[in-house]
Amino acid sequence: MLSVLKFETSVRLIASLSVIVCALVLLTGWVKGPFGLVMKAGVITLIVTLLLLPLYNKKWFHGLYRLIRAEKYVFPVLDGEWRGEIRSNWPLVRKMLAISRGEQSGPFDPLNDDLGQFDWDPPIEVTAIIESGFLDFKMTMCMDGTTRRSETLNAKLDRTETGSPRLRYIYRQFDEGLDIAPTDRESHLGSAELTLSDDGKTLNGRYWTDRVSDKGLNTAGRLVLRRVEAPAK
Structure with a gap:
């Protein structure tokens, strides 16, 4: 950590x-x-x-971390299982691509149209495992029901201007064992910025990817994770 x-x-x-x-x-x-x-x-x-x-030794580290109450003045321990959902802007990108290729009729103006009535995809359910030690921090995320997974490459723990704990990280996603569509890649980079709730049970924020960015098809969206298991004491 x-x-x-x-x-x-x-x-x-x-x-x-x-x-x-x-x-x-x-x-x-x-x-x-x-x-x-x-x-x-x-x-x-x-x-x-x-x-x-x-x-x-991670157990000794976390034991001492809690003993000196470092969670209060340094950063809360995030270790454990988290579950939540991703809400991507991919449906917007997909619709604009379909209209540009003549597969759907227009016009479509995402700046002025009522997106509340837009046909959004259901949220993508995900499970994340966070592990940290004295010098390391690792977050692995899997999309439920698929072989898609992501791993952190770099992370930073700090606080917002109002003092809320914040996690910012860069990750690589692997889409293994899938038929890769022309609008996808076997792997891609992404980043996220998540803020921890006051009760320490929810990480909430936004993410961005470089997936097919050379074609202007990269995506972004919201990510919400809820703690399932409190870190071991």
Whole structure:
């Protein structure tokens, strides 16, 4: 998780641990004054490193994370299963493509027509698994009933201007074992920006893809995920 937090937050966490170690060293009388700390810098660095090693075990990391109540001032733990739905703008893109090819009659003006009466596709049901550790963050998402899946390539955890936790990530989707249509690709890149609700149970936001972007057919839409299982304690 450290690698996906803001740089300032990561530095603050490591600096806080170093200060605690230095304070303990001074209190025990092992060194005398700041000059003594400088002389023992190598040993203190080794101590800090040894203290960090257990954090590479995910269970220990999450245990300590909760013990120091880091969820309150750093970022909530998102680990666990999430389920929700995707609502894509693909029906709009598909209709404009069909009209341009003479397969449907026009006119169609998405800027001025009443899209509330538009024939939208049903939402796509998805299941996501989020896993995080001291230095890693991984989110895998599958479209229910298909072999389509996506995996995060990069992620960033921060907060909005109002202080709400926010997840922003880049992913690659794989459409394996499918008959790929001319308007699709075997894999494509995408990004999303999701905000966590106040109760920590819902991630809600938008996503964008580069699917067939060279033909102007890339898509975007809304993504909502609801927590199914709370992270293990």
